[in-house]
Amino acid sequence: MSAPDLPVHLDVAMPEEEITRLYLALIHDPAATRESLVAAGISAAQVDLGLQILTHRGLAEVDDGAISIPPPEGALAAYTAEVERQLRRVRASAPQLGLIHRRVRALEDARTNPLRASTLDSLAEIRSASIAVVAGAERSILAMRAYGERSIQLLTSPLVDHDSATLDSAGQPLRYLAVYDSRLLELDDALQTLRRRQASGEDVRIAEDVPFSAIVVDGLQAVVDLTNIEPSGAGSVSLWDSPLITGIGNLVERLHARSLPLPAVDLDVDGELYSQRDQTILTLLAAGASDANVARQLGVSVRTVERRVRVVMERLGAQSRLQAGVEAVRRGLV
Numbered sequence: 001m002s003a004p005d006l007p008v009h010l011d012v013a014m015p016e017e018e019i020t021r022l023y024l025a026l027i028h029d030p031a032a033t034r035e036s037l038v039a040a041g042i043s044a045a046q047v048d049l050g051l052q053i054l055t056h057r058g059l060a061e062v063d064d065g066a067i068s069i070p071p072p073e074g075a076l077a078a079y080t081a082e083v084e085r086q087l088r089r090v091r092a093s094a095p096q097l098g099l100i101h102r103r104v105r106a107l108e109d110a111r112t113n114p115l116r117a118s119t120l121d122s123l124a125e126i127r128s129a130s131i132a133v134v135a136g137a138e139r140s141i142l143a144m145r146a147y148g149e150r151s152i153q154l155l156t157s158p159l160v161d162h163d164s165a166t167l168d169s170a171g172q173p174l175r176y177l178a179v180y181d182s183r184l185l186e187l188d189d190a191l192q193t194l195r196r197r198q199a200s201g202e203d204v205r206i207a208e209d210v211p212f213s214a215i216v217v218d219g220l221q222a223v224v225d226l227t228n229i230e231p232s233g234a235g236s237v238s239l240w241d242s243p244l245i246t247g248i249g250n251l252v253e254r255l256h257a258r259s260l261p262l263p264a265v266d267l268d269v270d271g272e273l274y275s276q277r278d279q280t281i282l283t284l285l286a287a288g289a290s291d292a293n294v295a296r297q298l299g300v301s302v303r304t305v306e307r308r309v310r311v312v313m314e315r316l317g318a319q320s321r322l323q324a325g326v327e328a329v330r331r332g333l334v
Contacts, residue, residue: 014049022050023059026069033065120236126150126225129238133217138168140175141217142252146210147183148228155184155193162196176202177256181210181228182287191262191280191297198262205259206287216249224248260287278312281305286325 022042026032037047051067054060058075061068120126127150134141145151166174178197184190185206198204213225222239229235239245260283277298284294291309295302309321316331318324 014046014053018046019050019053022047023054023069026054026060026067030069032067034067116242117237117239120223120225120238121232121234123149123153123227123233126223126227126233126236127153129223130215130225133215133221133223133238134166136221137166137174137217139218141166141177141215142249142256143176143178143215144210144213144252144255145178145180145184146213146225146228147181148213148225149231149233150225150227151181151184151213152187155180155187155190159189159193159196162193163200165201173201177205177252178202179205179207179210179252179256179259182206182208182284182289185284185287185289185293185297188296191284194262203256204262205256206262206283207255207259208288210255214248214252216245216252219245219249221245222248278308281308282312282325282328285309285321286328 057079216222222245226236295305316327
């Protein structure tokens with residue numbers, strides 16, 4: 001009668017060196033029995049557990065007290081494959097377990113905090129809460145960034161900080177939508193920073209008058225940043241398990257859909273080549289940026305911007321900047 005199966009994860013109940021010691025003893029003595037192994041100094045408990053483990057691994061066979069040892073190559077290959085399958089299943093379950101964990105914690109928090117919100121009273125608290133929710137993202141991040149202290153802090157951090165893609169626990173890229181207020185383009189190197197964030201997987205859009213800043217993660221958690229209204233950050237909140245999160249997420253989605261993307265490549269439209277710089281000028285102007293801000297972001301003079309705007313307007317047959325913006329959208333330039 002063979003020994004009962006032993007789940008792989010219970011192997012840790014006996015140190016691997018003790019399992020190896022028992023296995024070598026059986027190889028060296030093909031006539032070994034439970035009694036002889038105990039007499040050789042291996043405790044009865046270790047012999048019984050070790051035989052169960054070796055039987056499970058296919059390295060030993062026990063029948064009516066008789067112990068036999070088959071060739072190890074095939075058994076070890078099969079056991080290794082089984083361990084690898086179990087490890088793959090554990091890794092694959094990590095995102096779902098993480099989601100369950102956050103939902104359970106949210107329910108626990110809801111019992112002690114019926115409002116399902118905690119106040120954030122400083123820029124440091126907003127930053128810490130934002131980093132925490134983004135780090136736990138598994139499906140999506142929706143962000144809108146108004147012209148406030150936290151957004152300024154983000155876009156003026158070292159450029160290298162913007163080069164890493166945001167990934168889930170399995171190492172896969174997340175869906176990341178972000179809308180930035182056009183006034184943030186007044187910051188030095190803001191356009192370069194946004195391009196780097198775009199290259200790392202963020203779907204960057206530019207809009208006028210973003211009402212406040214917010215981050216929504218997986219539709220389950222959100223951070224509302226009001227530093228564009230109160231620079232100290234007082235009145236900002238962290239939310240979880242609240243219908244308000246869905247509302248904020250919908251707002252970000254709609255604002256993103258109606259905002260202007262950053263141009264990425266030169267376009268040939270109706271036989272006319274519009275350079276990336278021309279597209280950038282049109283995009284920033286359409287988003288409400290001044291000639292001075294456009295010039296700062298492109299590293300050119302205001303006069304150069306004005307000249308390029310006139311050239312593009314002539315190509316589009318536009319009589320005003322507003323008309324040029326409408327025509328640029330119609331032709332797919334922005």
